[in-house]
Amino acid sequence: MTAPPPSLLVEDLAFAYPDGHQALFGVDLRIERGERVALLGPNGAGKTTLVLHLNGILRAGRGEVTVAGLPVAKRSLPEIRRRVGVVFQDPDDQLFMPTVADDVAFGPRNLGLPEEEVAARVTAALEQVRMADAADRPPHHLSFGQRRRVAVATVLAMQPEIVVLDEPSSNLDPAGRRELAEVLTELPVTLLMVTHDLPYAAQMCPRSVILDGGVVVADGPTPDVLSDAGLLAAHRLELPYGFSPAG
Amino acid sequence: MGAGPGGTLLARYVPGTSAVHRLEPHLKLVSVLAFALVVVATPVHAPWAPAAYAGYLLAVLTAAAVAGVSPARLARGLVVEVPFVAFAVLLPFVAAGPQVEVLGLSVSRTGLAAGGGLLAKATLSILAATILSATTEPRALLRGLERLRLPQVLVQILMFMIRYADVVGGELHRMRVARESRGFHGGGLRGLRVMAATAGSLFVRSYERGERVHLAMLSRGYTGRLPTGAVSAAAPGAWAVALSLPLAAAAVLLAGMLLG
Numbered sequence: 001m002t003a004p005p006p007s008l009l010v011e012d013l014a015f016a017y018p019d020g021h022q023a024l025f026g027v028d029l030r031i032e033r034g035e036r037v038a039l040l041g042p043n044g045a046g047k048t049t050l051v052l053h054l055n056g057i058l059r060a061g062r063g064e065v066t067v068a069g070l071p072v073a074k075r076s077l078p079e080i081r082r083r084v085g086v087v088f089q090d091p092d093d094q095l096f097m098p099t100v101a102d103d104v105a106f107g108p109r110n111l112g113l114p115e116e117e118v119a120a121r122v123t124a125a126l127e128q129v130r131m132a133d134a135a136d137r138p139p140h141h142l143s144f145g146q147r148r149r150v151a152v153a154t155v156l157a158m159q160p161e162i163v164v165l166d167e168p169s170s171n172l173d174p175a176g177r178r179e180l181a182e183v184l185t186e187l188p189v190t191l192l193m194v195t196h197d198l199p200y201a202a203q204m205c206p207r208s209v210i211l212d213g214g215v216v217v218a219d220g221p222t223p224d225v226l227s228d229a230g231l232l233a234a235h236r237l238e239l240p241y242g243f244s245p246a247g
Numbered sequence: 248m249g250a251g252p253g254g255t256l257l258a259r260y261v262p263g264t265s266a267v268h269r270l271e272p273h274l275k276l277v278s279v280l281a282f283a284l285v286v287v288a289t290p291v292h293a294p295w296a297p298a299a300y301a302g303y304l305l306a307v308l309t310a311a312a313v314a315g316v317s318p319a320r321l322a323r324g325l326v327v328e329v330p331f332v333a334f335a336v337l338l339p340f341v342a343a344g345p346q347v348e349v350l351g352l353s354v355s356r357t358g359l360a361a362g363g364g365l366l367a368k369a370t371l372s373i374l375a376a377t378i379l380s381a382t383t384e385p386r387a388l389l390r391g392l393e394r395l396r397l398p399q400v401l402v403q404i405l406m407f408m409i410r411y412a413d414v415v416g417g418e419l420h421r422m423r424v425a426r427e428s429r430g431f432h433g434g435g436l437r438g439l440r441v442m443a444a445t446a447g448s449l450f451v452r453s454y455e456r457g458e459r460v461h462l463a464m465l466s467r468g469y470t471g472r473l474p475t476g477a478v479s480a481a482a483p484g485a486w487a488v489a490l491s492l493p494l495a496a497a498a499v500l501l502a503g504m505l506l507g
């Protein structure tokens with residue numbers, strides 16, 4: 001019996017923006033199916049740039065991204081975007097349809113699924129994030145935390161191989177953080193979470209990767225990574241006062 | 248703005264269960280458009296024109312009563328008309344031709360008819376449109392427009408306007424609060440300069456948001472088409488209800504032409 005291919009395989013990925021600014025200098029990253037991984041790094045490290053490569057929004061200058069065995073290429077883009085669900089930082093960017101249900105249905109409809117299947121996926125995705133009651137409400141009437149959970153539902157409805165979240169805990173109050181963490185840890189998918197929020201990484205992700213200056217500088221079990229004070233300091237990462245990663 | 252979060256556009260819709268509320272949105276659109284066409288087709292200089300306007304008014308007020316749209320709501324709808332009023336009031340003074348005395352002022356007879364006609368037609372059409380917007384959710388209106396084969400691009404632009412009016416309005420509001428918190432009061436030349444900077448920065452922010460929204464849409468497989476859900480066919484009875492307003496107006500117009 002052969003093992004399933006890794007959910008995500010990034011090999012020697014390099015990229016420069018059109019203005020000449022080089023953001024990634026050869027990134028290697030392998031994430032197995034069902035893993036939950038935190039991607040840490042200071043401002044400007046290249047985290048968002050990496051995320052935009054995972055679903056082919058940006059095209060690699062060098063190297064390759066493979067999602068569950070399928071390489072990211074122009075021809076495979078529709079399937080890649082189904083397999084990789086990206087949840088962006090500002091839910092107002094993600095939620096643009098007049099109602100929550102319409103918005104969650106947007107992706108499945110783009111896949112050309114029949115209406116009954118679309119409806120079933122919308123219901124299932126909203127239930128997974130505990131937002132089924134809000135189906136007919138306009139997104140801008142929801143609280144920020146609710147909007148973020150709906151944004152997660154919009155990618156779950158695509159039944160992705162891997163869900164990628166850019167700064168999921170930003171702007172959330174403690175209750176909103178906890179609710180989101182509960183929802184995310186219950187999801188039966190591979191998860192890559194970009195964050196500055198080290199306690200959140202410790203709480204949710206067994207494994208952490210540090211990206212800085214466009215390369216991966218550390219990759220290991222989260223407690224090990226977070227208890228290496230020298231490593232954190234070298235990459236402008238700080239634990240909140242009084243927080244102990246070993247716990 | 249001032250309507251608070253989630254206010255601006257959606258506040259115009261008043262939920263209800265009247266016969267008008269339950270009509271399919273595209274039927275209502277056709278009905279309002281046909282009514283406006285009949286109103287506009289009325290010759291302003293015909294001697295029976297004022298009687299016809301009265302007839303239309305009766306028809307549209309009846310529709311408002313059936314729809315349960317309050318007079319106050321109708322009056323608020325008419326606020327958009329204010330610029331027309333200014334123009335219509337000017338017409339009798341600037342138009343040429345035989346003069347008549349009104350309240351001691353000498354004004355042009357044709358100008359008076361034209362100004363009065365313009366005002367009456369605008370008022371009637373806006374009343375009908377107000378009933379439409381008070382009884383139809385914005386997104387239902389969009390579906391109606393789509394049913395009527397309005398090009399996809401226009402439907403999408405309108406949809407984004409509805410969705411982001413509040414987001415952009417909120418951004419503007421926060422910028423104003425931030426300005427005033429630092430002691431800005433507006434007015435004068437300096438005020439204008441600050442306003443220009445605000446408008447510029449709002450434009451850049453909105454533009455950048457547009458780019459981010461587009462990225463997020465691409466990430467979910469957007470290809471340029473916006474797929475909407477299935478729509479049901481309208482029953483013949485619904486057409487009859489929807490068309491009763493323009494048909495009543497057409498009957499008034501016909502009576503005027505034949506009898507007047």
Ligand SMILES: Nc1ncnc2c1ncn2[C@@H]1O[C@H](COP(=O)(O)OP(=O)(O)OP(=O)(O)O)[C@@H](O)[C@H]1O
Pocket residue numbers: 017018019021022023041042043044045046047048049050
């Ligand atoms: N559109 C762009 N054009 C040119 N350079 C860019 C562009 N977007 C980002 N960069 C640059 O690329 C580098 C990496 O940016 P990126 O947004 O990926 O960082 P990040 O790790 O996501 O940071 P943050 O934590 O602040 O979100 C930065 O130096 C940034 O200035």
Ligand SMILES: [Mg+2]
Pocket residue numbers: 047048049
């Ligand atoms: Mg970023």
